[in-house]
Amino acid sequence: MAEIKLKHYVVRKGKHGYWLPTAKMKAMGFQIVPCGHDGPDAWxxxxxxxxxxQRARKGLEEAPAGRIYPPGSVGDGFARFRMTHEWQNKPTRTREDWERGWRYIEPVFAASAPSTVTLELLDRWYHHMVAKKGVGEAGRALKIWRALYNILVSFKLVAGEDPSLGIRKQSVKGRTQTWREGEVIRMVKQAIRDGYHGLACIIAICWDTQFSPVDARTLTPAQAIESESDMAFTIERGKTNEAAVGILCRRTRRLVETYIASLPFELHEDAPIFWSRGYQPGKKGGRPQPPKPYTKDSLVDDFADLRERVFGPDERRRLMDMRRTGAVEANAGGASVESIAAKMGNSIDDNRKLQKTYMPVNFAAVRQADEARKIGRQKLASEQNMFKKLKLPNVKS
Known part of the structure; x- marks a missing residue:
């Protein structure tokens, strides 16, 4: 093989070529680029x-931002995808899901050409994650890989069927936990006693509206509406972009209006309504934390603390389980699947297009689901003590 000299190109271990930028080049955004086995392709x-x-140094093009991957690699394909309008138009939570899955893909496959990723490699990668991270995280990573593979095909970086389709993904057992109305009231009252007024409102809203926690914590004054004597919030669901209306009961309406009136500042129309309590150091010291609009992490932490104070450390139900509770109650009360879909802001029946065309979100459908929830709640409560231990003959106790 002819010897060739390239600036900033080195060969390690006698066979692996790398393009190595200097410190000055790294400050511009360039990173080490693995070029593969030493030879014409690496050169x-x-x-x-x-x-x-050289073009970036002369100002003829912008320097790269973030980590650099070999051209035509899996990482290069994902980087190109993140520059498209299709990526930018994805909901924030969907992009977060992709980034979370990419964290597991990147260290193993980012620098590889997609055509070199085989079923054997993917199989070892997936089952290693199942053992280390659990079925849920492994399944998320595999789901993102499969979606990314279609993108790589679109970029013509690889052809043929995704080899990961030969892997049977293990499923996570679905959650079945539900709440009772009395338990929710206890948490709301305890939150108020502890000074978590924003959290109390979020819990009450999640119970009334079946909004997801993220949709409840990001509500703004601009989303508040009124119909007859009802106060409601109209939203576009963060996960599905489906329209939804959540009607508040009178008790929750008073709670929200009292909370807003007590704020020491005036809310902007598009500002989040519900803020955390903040933190003031006690005898043990610590750094003071001012109240802030609730984030995903702060809401999870505050709700977990409140749940433990009310029910003890063994309680594991989540705020999101109130959404399921409403569907269970409405179903027990005889609500139609269309009403439940309108209430939840999704299409849980089989025909999504017909649902959107003939059953648009409206107050009548939401009220019907709310009334069915009340009926179903009574039925479920009356059945709590209907079962007792059956004493069978010839069985020792």
Whole structure:
């Protein structure tokens, strides 16, 4: 093989080529680029990055941001996808889901050409994650890989069927936990006693409206509406972009209006309504924390603390389980699947297009689901003590 000299190109262990930027080049955003086995293909990659650096140095193109991957690699394909309008138009929670799955894909496959990723490699990767991270996280990563593979095909970086389709993904057992109305009232009262007024409102709203926690904590004054004597919030669900209306009961309405009136500042129309309590150091010291609009993490932490104070450390039900509770109550009360879909802001029946066309979100459908919830709640409560131990003959106790 002919010897060739390329600027910033080195060979390690006698066979692996790398394009190595200097500290000054790294400050511009360039990173180490693995070029593969030393040879014409590796030299071509190194030349491409050297030319890119020279153009950036002269101001002819922008320097790259973030980690750099070999051209045509899995990482390069994902980086290109993140520059598209399709990526930007994805809901925030969907992008977060992709990034979370990418954390597991990146260290193993990012620098590889998609065509070199085989079923055997994916099988070892997936089952290693199942053992280390659990079925849920492994399934998330595999789901993102399969979606990313379709993107790589669209970029013509690989052809053929995704080899991961040969892996049978293990399923996570679905959650079945529900809440009772009395338990929710206890938590709301305890939150108020502890000074978590924003949290108390979020819990009450989740119970009344079946909004997800993220939809409840991000409500703004601009989303508040009134119909007859009812106060409600109209939203576009963060996960599905489906329209939904959540009607508050009179008790929750008073709670929310009292909370807003007590705020020491005036809310902007598009500002989040519900704020955390903040923290003031006690005898043990610590850093003071001012009240802030609830984030995902702060809501999870505050709700967990409140739940433990009310029910003890062994309680594991979540705020999101109130959404399921409402569906269970409405179903027990005889609500139609269309009314439940309108209430929850999704299409839980089989035909999504017909649901959107013939059953748009409206107050009548939401009220019907709310009334069915009350009936179902009474039925479920009356059945709590209907079962007792059956004493069978010839069985020792």
């Amino acid at each position: 071509k990659i190194a030349q491409e990055w050297e030319q890119r650096y």
